[in-house]
Amino acid sequence: MGFVGDVLQNVDGIQYFYIIGILIFISLFVIIVYRTIKIPKNDLNDFKTSIFEKEELNN
Secondary structure (H helix, E strand, O other): OOHHHHHHHOOOOHHHHHHHHHHHHHHHHHHHHHHHHOOOHHHHHHHHHOOOOHHHHHO
16 A cells, blocks of 8 residues: 555554544435435425426426
8 A cells, every 4th residue: 555554554543533434434325215214305396397387387
């Protein structure tokens, strides 16, 4: 890995940063999936039809 790998191996406690980073990623992923699943159907339909104008919806 070269210079960066050698420097990081000599830093005490560097493994905790990897663990904290993975925990932050997993928690954000779970929150985003949960909020996506819990969006009400009416809101999804509003989002879907918001790009159309009224005339296009009637056709």
